[in-house]
Amino acid sequence: MLAELGQLLLALALASTLLVGVQQMLAFQRGGFDANAANRLLSVTAFTSFGLTLGAFALLAALFIGSDFSVLNVAENSNTLLPVQYKFAASWGSHEGSFLLWNLMLCGWTAALAVASRGLAASYRARVLTILILLQSFFLLFMVSSSNPFERLLPAAPEGRDLNPLLQDPFMVIHPPMLYMGYVGFAVAFAFAVAALMERRLDPTWARWSRPWANAAWSFLTVGILLGSWWAYRELGWGGWWFWDPVENASLMPWLAGTALIHSLAVTDKRDALKSWTILLSIVAFALSLLGTFLVRSGVLTSVHAFATDPRRGIFILSMLTLIVGAALVLYAMRTRDIGLGGRFGKVSRESFLLANNVLMTAALGAVMLGTLYPLFAEVISGRKMSVGPPYFEAVFVPLLLPAAYLMAAAPGLRWKEQTLSVLLRPMAIATAISLALATGWVLLLGPFKWLTALGLAGGLLLIWGTLDHARKQLLKVGGETGHPLPLTTRMQRLGASYWGMVLAHLGVAGFVIGVTMVKSYETEQDIAMKQGQTVEVGNGWRLTFVGVDRVNGPNYVAQHGVFELTEGAGQVIYLLEPQKRMYQAGRQVMTEASINYGVFRDIYVSLGDPVEAKPTDAVSDLSWGVRIYMKPFMVWVWLGCLMMAVGGFVTLVDRRYRLRRAATVPASAAASPTLGGGTGAQGA
Numbered sequence: 121m122l123a124e125l126g127q128l129l130l131a132l133a134l135a136s137t138l139l140v141g142v143q144q145m146l147a148f149q150r151g152g153f154d155a156n157a158a159n160r161l162l163s164v165t166a167f168t169s170f171g172l173t174l175g176a177f178a179l180l181a182a183l184f185i186g187s188d189f190s191v192l193n194v195a196e197n198s199n200t201l202l203p204v205q206y207k208f209a210a211s212w213g214s215h216e217g218s219f220l221l222w223n224l225m226l227c228g229w230t231a232a233l234a235v236a237s238r239g240l241a242a243s244y245r246a247r248v249l250t251i252l253i254l255l256q257s258f259f260l261l262f263m264v265s266s267s268n269p270f271e272r273l274l275p276a277a278p279e280g281r282d283l284n285p286l287l288q289d290p291f292m293v294i295h296p297p298m299l300y301m302g303y304v305g306f307a308v309a310f311a312f313a314v315a316a317l318m319e320r321r322l323d324p325t326w327a328r329w330s331r332p333w334a335n336a337a338w339s340f341l342t343v344g345i346l347l348g349s350w351w352a353y354r355e356l357g358w359g360g361w362w363f364w365d366p367v368e369n370a371s372l373m374p375w376l377a378g379t380a381l382i383h384s385l386a387v388t389d390k391r392d393a394l395k396s397w398t399i400l401l402s403i404v405a406f407a408l409s410l411l412g413t414f415l416v417r418s419g420v421l422t423s424v425h426a427f428a429t430d431p432r433r434g435i436f437i438l439s440m441l442t443l444i445v446g447a448a449l450v451l452y453a454m455r456t457r458d459i460g461l462g463g464r465f466g467k468v469s470r471e472s473f474l475l476a477n478n479v480l481m482t483a484a485l486g487a488v489m490l491g492t493l494y495p496l497f498a499e500v501i502s503g504r505k506m507s508v509g510p511p512y513f514e515a516v517f518v519p520l521l522l523p524a525a526y527l528m529a530a531a532p533g534l535r536w537k538e539q540t541l542s543v544l545l546r547p548m549a550i551a552t553a554i555s556l557a558l559a560t561g562w563v564l565l566l567g568p569f570k571w572l573t574a575l576g577l578a579g580g581l582l583l584i585w586g587t588l589d590h591a592r593k594q595l596l597k598v599g600g601e602t603g604h605p606l607p608l609t610t611r612m613q614r615l616g617a618s619y620w621g622m623v624l625a626h627l628g629v630a631g632f633v634i635g636v637t638m639v640k641s642y643e644t645e646q647d648i649a650m651k652q653g654q655t656v657e658v659g660n661g662w663r664l665t666f667v668g669v670d671r672v673n674g675p676n677y678v679a680q681h682g683v684f685e686l687t688e689g690a691g692q693v694i695y696l697l698e699p700q701k702r703m704y705q706a707g708r709q710v711m712t713e714a715s716i717n718y719g720v721f722r723d724i725y726v727s728l729g730d731p732v733e734a735k736p737t738d739a740v741s742d743l744s745w746g747v748r749i750y751m752k753p754f755m756v757w758v759w760l761g762c763l764m765m766a767v768g769g770f771v772t773l774v775d776r777r778y779r780l781r782r783a784a785t786v787p788a789s790a791a792a793s794p795t796l797g798g799g800t801g802a803q804g805a
Contacts, residue, residue: 133227367416635756
């Protein structure tokens with residue numbers, strides 16, 4: 121009865137969230153409601169829905185681990201031969217299971233907010249929680265009505281179909297939860313913004329409360345994208361890590377909006393400026409998360425990342441997207457006068473540079489959205505399928521984001537409100553000239569001059585210089601305030617975790633820019649046939665020797681297991697590369713498992729193909745095998761850069777200001793105060 125119990129838990133979660141959410145919205149409309157009583161009810165509902173949804177998810181995982189093929193979801197996405205860790209991951213490997221995970225994440229964010237937001241003004245907190253609980257009810261209604269993960273299959277199947285072999289990878293156990301944590305996390309920023317619009321209280325306090333939640337969502341989404349990209353690099357066998365696939369773009373678009381949002385929130389928090397930007401980006405970031413959900417689950421896209429599902433479900437999701445986002449945008453339009461212009465700032469100031477950065481991010485977002493959605497509209501209008509490939513995205517994306525690196529290098533050193541242009545130009549001109557000179561020399565050492573490569577490297581070097589130089593000046597400034605030297609650790613603590621998170625994230629962007637520039641400019645590919653004992657040159661000074669192929673048995677597959685020896689020059693073997701060609705027994709699907717030798721300055725990537733022109737009488741030692749070999753310079757910098765960005769975002773969450781704000785309690789009378797937090801001191805700093 122586990123499946124029936126799971127359905128019951130989801131039905132109870134739906135009933136509780138829908139009833140309480142609707143009741144609270146009606147109370148807001150009537151006015152004069154008891155905010156403290158409402159908060160108690162909403163908190164209990166948040167914890168209850170989280171517990172019920174967690175229980176349902178645990179039951180689904182138990183059904184998968186127990187191989188209960190009387191449940192349709194299990195029969196279609198698992199198999200008795202599947203290793204137990206992938207049985208657990210298979211619980212979110214389908215449309216239905218992944219949507220249950222989505223709901224679990226949303227309930228988790230809501231419960232966390234209910235715990236951490238007790239310092240908020242009571243009426244404002246009630247509105248934020250009500251919005252999140254209503255969102256839960258929408259998604260639970262969709263799942264219960266058309267995407268039931270516990271649907272029975274009678275009679276039960278004797279054996280399951282198996283999980284898609286592409287998903288049988290350790291990274292795919294972690295990737296979807298991280299991605300969904302990012303997607304759903306933007307619902308919190310959305311709720312803060314919409315609640316502020318509902319209350320007509322748009323002072324900086326709501327932005328100050330929203331910042332850590334937006335930073336957390338952005339960091340989780342960064343980790344999710346990183347893991348998905350690394351999975352594609354390792355698993356798909358063609359050496360790529362980003363192919364501008366529509367579903368990849370569906371995760372990139374909310375990331376770009378989120379990047380603009382976390383910078384805009386900083387300006388609104390510090391200077392009460394860019395309020396319209398911040399409100400709108402809070403809505404757009406969550407809207408794009410919902411759009412990504414629609415694209416993946418509607419059946420309009422063909423992708424290794426997409427769920428093949430009933431298009432009618434896509435109509436349901438599109439209706440929810442239209443209702444939720446449409447209502448928020450209408451409210452935004454109605455409150456335009458209340459939002460106001462906010463704090464003024466000069467043409468040369470930290471605010472103006474952050475605004476320019478937001479404009480570039482938004483333009484890049486628009487370019488990606490156009491390239492992703494245009495083929496869909498074109499097919500509807502003309503009836504012909506078409507695609508927009510990497511050349512378009514690279515042609516429009518790089519020129520938009522490369523200037524952002526230069527803005528990021530300059531912005532931290534500027535004052536808020538206004539800065540004299542001459543104070544900025546001289547140090548930036550010197551740093552830019554040095555960065556261009558170093559980048560030009562670097563490119564000339566590697567071969568013919570490539571101006572775009574030089575600009576990319578110069579942007580990364582300039583960002584490193586600008587970030588570290590500003591950190592040096594801040595440490596000196598903090599150390600000189602007391603009139604006597606302070607220990608380095610004390611000075612670092614006084615700057616705060618939020619500042620060092622920014623430093624780490626910006627250095628991550630610099631590493632990412634350098635890595636992408638190098639790998640796109642200097643990667644090499646060899647697609648050759650190799651016999652046992654044959655040696656080929658790879659890159660500059662590396663030799664790859666084909667030792668041979670043998671047959672190995674995995675837990676649910678058989679594989680042709682290749683062995684290659686990697687040597688530097690004529691030296692000793694330093695690494696064995698062991699790619700495989702696997703055939704999964706349940707579905708007879710053939711997959712390529714690449715082998716990669718990672719290095720700080722280069723990756724050597726080997727993928728094993730099929731025998732070339734093999735005859736039945738050929739001995740194994742006489743066969744020629746198709747082999748794909750890549751040399752990818754600075755590839756690890758791409759991964760480490762993304763990781764540093766995510767870690768930087770997480771570091772900001774332990775900033776002392778956020779802990780003080782959570783510790784501060786706001787009395788019930790704060791609901792009538794002119795600010796949302798009602799506090800001063802650390803809260804209002």
